[in-house]
Amino acid sequence: MLYDSLHLAVAIARPADEVYEFVRDPARMPQWAAGLSGSMEQIEGEWWAESPMGRVKVEFVPTNEFGVADHTVTLPDGTAQLNPLRVLANGQGSEVVFTLFRQPGVSEQQFSQDSEMVRSDLNRLKRILESG
Numbered sequence: 001m002l003y004d005s006l007h008l009a010v011a012i013a014r015p016a017d018e019v020y021e022f023v024r025d026p027a028r029m030p031q032w033a034a035g036l037s038g039s040m041e042q043i044e045g046e047w048w049a050e051s052p053m054g055r056v057k058v059e060f061v062p063t064n065e066f067g068v069a070d071h072t073v074t075l076p077d078g079t080a081q082l083n084p085l086r087v088l089a090n091g092q093g094s095e096v097v098f099t100l101f102r103q104p105g106v107s108e109q110q111f112s113q114d115s116e117m118v119r120s121d122l123n124r125l126k127r128i129l130e131s132g
Helices: 016-023 026-032 108-131
Strands: 005-012 040-043 046-051 054-060 071-074 080-083 085-090 093-101
Touching (some): 005 108, 016 026, 016 085, 016 108, 026 054
Antiparallel strands (some): 040 046, 046 054, 085 093
């Protein structure tokens, strides 16, 4: 089965390595990712966040030279969802790309709302990084 997907992106006028370090830091996620806007805390080496869905676990792929900041969010029911996230060099700045997959049972309207939330998160990230 293939899922519908959207690649949502924002250009940020900051070097890619700086953007990458910011987005892959779980402690900073509540600043820009609305779905994890609750407290983010590290417990015994694992990152946990309060979210609209309840307490979730957030795990990033290992730091790498390719700008891959994929992370898995494990919901309270044990369902794990991979969130592909990339930081690409774009001239003297960067491009942040998030891939949103439409999960089974998600209506077209909900998928559209989810994409707007991701766009809002990416724009918040841009404002934070470009103002600092």
